[in-house]
Structures are given as C-alpha cells and as structure tokens.
Amino acid sequence: MSIMLPAPRPELALGLDCPLTVLDVDGTRVPSEVLDPHLSDIDEHALTNLYVDMVRVRRLDVEAFALTRQGHLVLWPPLLGQEAAQVGPARALGDKDWVFGSYREHGFALLRGADMGEFSRIWKAYAHSGWDPQEIRMAPSQIIIGAQSLHGVGYAMAAKMDGADEVALTAFGDGATSEGDVNEALVWAASFQAPVVFLCQNNQYAISEPVGLQSGVPLALRPTGFGIPSMRVDGNDVLAMHAAARIAFDRARTGGGPTFIEAVTYRRGPHTTTDDPKRYRDEAEVEAWTAKDPIERVERALERMGANMEAVRAEAKIRADQLAKEFRAACEHAEPPAPDEIFDNVYTQPSKRLERQRLEHRAFVSSIEAKA
Ligand SMILES: Cc1ncc(C[n+]2csc(CCOP(=O)(O)OP(=O)(O)O)c2C)c(N)n1
Ligand SMILES: [Mg+2]
Structure with missing residues (x-):
C-alpha cells in the first residue's frame, strides 16, 4: 500500500527568529520584504490617524482604570502596552468583517464604533454585551478563555458556505493557545480553509503564568502543526501589525484560508484591576517593555517624517480627552437593569x-x- 505524502509546504511560519518589524523603537523604518509591499499607501496622514487611534485607546483604558478605582466600574482588564496590537489589525478590517474577541479587546470595540454608554455597562456588571453585535459586527466580550476562537471559525465557515465576502478575526491571548477550544478551532479552520484570522496577543502572561511555562517554542509555531501559516510580529509596531493583518485578510478573502498572527507585546498593567503583578514579575521587566512603547515609537517616526508633532499631539489629546469625558459621563449616569x-x-x-x-x-x- 502506498501512502500519499502531503505536498511540501512553503515556509509556514515567518518571524520565528526575530518578530517581523517595520518601525524600530527609535522610529526609523526597517526594510521588510514581507510587510513593506502592504504598506505602500501609508503616508504621514495615515500614520497620524493610527497614532490618534492609539492615543484614544490608551486614554479610554486609563480613564476606565481610574473609574474602577473610584467605584464607578466593578472591574477592568487593562490593555496598556497592547494598543498597536489591536489598532493595526482593527484598521485592516473591512466593513463586513467580524471580530470575536476576549475581554481585553477595548481597542477593537472603540474602533468598531461601540457606543460608550453601552460599553460602560459591561464593566459595571449591568449588561452581558456592551454593544449590539450585529450593528458593529463584533461579538460580545468573551470571558471563557479561547471560546471565541470557535465562534469566529464557525462564523467564517458559514460565511464561506454562503459565499459571503466576510472574514472573521478572532483575538485571544497567549494563555488561550493552551486551551482545547483554540486547538479545536485551528483544526476546523485548517480542515475547512475557513476565512479566519487568528490574532494571538502574546502579552507574556496568563494572569501570573509567564508564557515560557505554556510553550517552549514560539507560539507562532503552534498553528503550523495544523498546517496554518503564521507570522510572529512585533506587537508594539502598529505598522507591522497593520501590514500582517492586511496579508491575513487578503489571504482569507481570496480563498487562501486561515492565518495565525502572534503579536509579541506586553501587558504593562495588572491582569485586571483585582490583580497585583508585583507579586509575580520584576519592575525591570516592565521598564524594559515601557521603552518599547507603541505610541512613542510612532511619535518618533512622525517626527522623522517632518510632521508638526506639537499640533498632532494637541489634536490627539483633544480627541482623547473628549472620549474620556463621554465615557466617564456614561459610566456615572448608567442605570442598573431591573x-x-x-x-x-x-x-x-x-x-x-x-x-x-x-x-x-x-x-x-x-x-x-x-x-x-
Ligand atoms: C476556560 C477558562 N479557564 C480559566 C479562566 C480564568 N482566567 C481568566 S483570564 C486567564 C488568563 C488568560 O491569559 P491569556 O490567554 O494570555 O490572556 P490575557 O488575559 O493575558 O489577555 C484565566 C486563566 C477562564 N476565564 N476561562
Ligand atoms: Mg496573556
């Protein structure tokens, strides 16, 4: 009996040795054969927009943290440090695409257009969803680690069966890749070549457990065992994340099936407002990642491009403060459900x-x- 061996596959994982990057920490452009072709339209104006998005996302996060400490929200899972990992892919989504995320996807929710009043209700424990999922094409926050990957793959399979031009993005953490749900989702996505993008934000910790305990190999290697191509990307580089997401969306849209993106990033805040990270990690580690801040990196890049940074910063601040004000007002005035x-x-x-x-x-x- 002869056994049919699968055809040799092209390189399935990119960036294993060094995460794919296009913006260095000092804001200089690093040439990338893989990503550059997908960034040709990103000029100073487009980069400024990504910058403003990140500043707004951070401002929302900071305000929500304070609102929790002041007793207006009951819990908040901060995303400080992960702004680029969310804004880059969020701005690569098409209008009809869907997002299936965890509880930390505030950047996606904001950029998808979630109403701040509704959004505040989740974290006051007043509502199961902080938006109308159909309206903004984003499923409710998911606390069961990894479950949303199955929802995303299921949606993508259905979209493919219907011949709909829709891609599902499912976002989860490093810890989630050890869950059965994510592994099963990878099997289904690979078998059915579902138009889905797996976005793993490797923020280095699953609560107190460092990623090294979850996996002895880069997480981007895991999906390759299922035959799913992957990219390990600098998750603090908004341009790299945007380009990688564009590659993955294009592949999904043109019948090329799923892609896995590992965004190598860092959660600088606590796991949630009830966690004390000082009990399990060194301050020096946090400082090292603070030096790789995703927002400052873009400021330096814009400066190098000759942007009027004083004006850009001022405009970003006005918009971010306005958002924070709206969010605070919504929080303070939200009525509990019967x-x-x-x-x-x-x-x-x-x-x-x-x-x-x-x-x-x-x-x-x-x-x-x-x-x-
Ligand atoms: C199925 C399940 N098991 C355990 C938990 C408890 N839990 C909440 S968050 C978390 C860690 C998740 O880590 P990761 O996937 O890296 O995401 P991050 O919180 O870092 O964004 C765990 C174990 C849960 N919510 N669901
Ligand atoms: Mg994590």
Missing part, C-alpha cells in the same frame, strides 16, 4: 420553566424589599 431582566433573551421563545424561575425570583426580591 433584576428580572436576567431572564430576558435567554431563549428566543419563552419557556415555562424560565417563566416559573422569573416569578420565583420576583417573589424573592419582593420578600427582601418588604423586610427592608
């Missing part, structure tokens, strides 16, 4: 069992109110 709203939208059709539970719950709440 207690029995928890029973709404569980099923499309009402069920007797659920209605019974709703009545029991209502009676219980009334009994407490009567005692008060």
Whole structure:
C-alpha cells in the first residue's frame, strides 16, 4: 500500500527568529520584504490617524482604570502596552468583517464604533454585551478563555458556505493557545480553509503564568502543526501589525484560508484591576517593555517624517480627552437593569420553566424589599 505524502509546504511560519518589524523603537523604518509591499499607501496622514487611534485607546483604558478605582466600574482588564496590537489589525478590517474577541479587546470595540454608554455597562456588571453585535459586527466580550476562537471559525465557515465576502478575526491571548477550544478551532479552520484570522496577543502572561511555562517554542509555531501559516510580529509596531493583518485578510478573502498572527507585546498593567503583578514579575521587566512603547515609537517616526508633532499631539489629546469625558459621563449616569431582566433573551421563545424561575425570583426580591 502506498501512502500519499502531503505536498511540501512553503515556509509556514515567518518571524520565528526575530518578530517581523517595520518601525524600530527609535522610529526609523526597517526594510521588510514581507510587510513593506502592504504598506505602500501609508503616508504621514495615515500614520497620524493610527497614532490618534492609539492615543484614544490608551486614554479610554486609563480613564476606565481610574473609574474602577473610584467605584464607578466593578472591574477592568487593562490593555496598556497592547494598543498597536489591536489598532493595526482593527484598521485592516473591512466593513463586513467580524471580530470575536476576549475581554481585553477595548481597542477593537472603540474602533468598531461601540457606543460608550453601552460599553460602560459591561464593566459595571449591568449588561452581558456592551454593544449590539450585529450593528458593529463584533461579538460580545468573551470571558471563557479561547471560546471565541470557535465562534469566529464557525462564523467564517458559514460565511464561506454562503459565499459571503466576510472574514472573521478572532483575538485571544497567549494563555488561550493552551486551551482545547483554540486547538479545536485551528483544526476546523485548517480542515475547512475557513476565512479566519487568528490574532494571538502574546502579552507574556496568563494572569501570573509567564508564557515560557505554556510553550517552549514560539507560539507562532503552534498553528503550523495544523498546517496554518503564521507570522510572529512585533506587537508594539502598529505598522507591522497593520501590514500582517492586511496579508491575513487578503489571504482569507481570496480563498487562501486561515492565518495565525502572534503579536509579541506586553501587558504593562495588572491582569485586571483585582490583580497585583508585583507579586509575580520584576519592575525591570516592565521598564524594559515601557521603552518599547507603541505610541512613542510612532511619535518618533512622525517626527522623522517632518510632521508638526506639537499640533498632532494637541489634536490627539483633544480627541482623547473628549472620549474620556463621554465615557466617564456614561459610566456615572448608567442605570442598573431591573433584576428580572436576567431572564430576558435567554431563549428566543419563552419557556415555562424560565417563566416559573422569573416569578420565583420576583417573589424573592419582593420578600427582601418588604423586610427592608
Ligand atoms: C476556560 C477558562 N479557564 C480559566 C479562566 C480564568 N482566567 C481568566 S483570564 C486567564 C488568563 C488568560 O491569559 P491569556 O490567554 O494570555 O490572556 P490575557 O488575559 O493575558 O489577555 C484565566 C486563566 C477562564 N476565564 N476561562
Ligand atoms: Mg496573556
């Protein structure tokens, strides 16, 4: 019996030795054979827009952190340091594409157009979703680590079956790549050549567990075992992330199937506002990554291009402050839902069992109110 060997595959993983980069830390342009062809239209104006996006995303994050400490939000998972890893791919999405992210995807939510009032409700524990998923084409935040990768692949498979021109991007962390869900999603995506982009933001930690404990090889190598091409990219380089996402989206859109992008980045804040990272990592490590700040890198690049940085900074600040103001006002004025709203939208059709539970719950709440 002869065994058919698979045809030799081209290089499946790029950037394993050194993450793909186009903007050095000092803002100089590093030539990249892989990424440069996908950045020919990015001029000073386009780079300024990416800069403003990152400044706004950071401002939202900083404001939300403060609002949590001031008791207006109950929890916040900060993304400080990961702005480029989200803004680059978010700005490569087409209008019809979908995002399936985790709980840290505030950059995607903002750039997808989530309403700040609705958005604040998730982190006040008032709502399961902080936006209308159909309206902004972004699924609700996902706390079950990695589950969204299956949702994204399922959506992409359906889009392919329908012949729809839609790509799904699913974003998750380094820790998620050790979950069954992500591995199963990779199998399905590879088998069905689903038009999906896997965006792994390797922020070096799964809560307190460093990535080295999860994997002895770069995470970008993992998908290659499933036959999925991958790129290991400097996740603090917004241009590199934008170009890599464009490559992945083009491939998905033209029938080339899935791509995995590992964004090598760093979570500079705590895992969430209930975590104390000083208990598991050194301050020196944080400082080393602060020196690779994604926003300052673009400032230096724009300066080198001759941009009027004083004006750019001032404009970015105005827009970021406005966003923070809107977000704060929305947080402070959000009304809690009625207690029995928890029973709404569980099923499309009402069920007797659920209605019974709703009545029991209502009676219980009334009994407490009567005692008060
Ligand atoms: C299935 C599941 N297991 C465990 C948890 C608890 N948990 C919450 S966040 C987290 C770490 C996730 O790390 P990573 O995937 O790297 O994402 P990051 O938080 O760093 O963005 C864990 C284990 C969970 N939410 N879901
Ligand atoms: Mg992580």
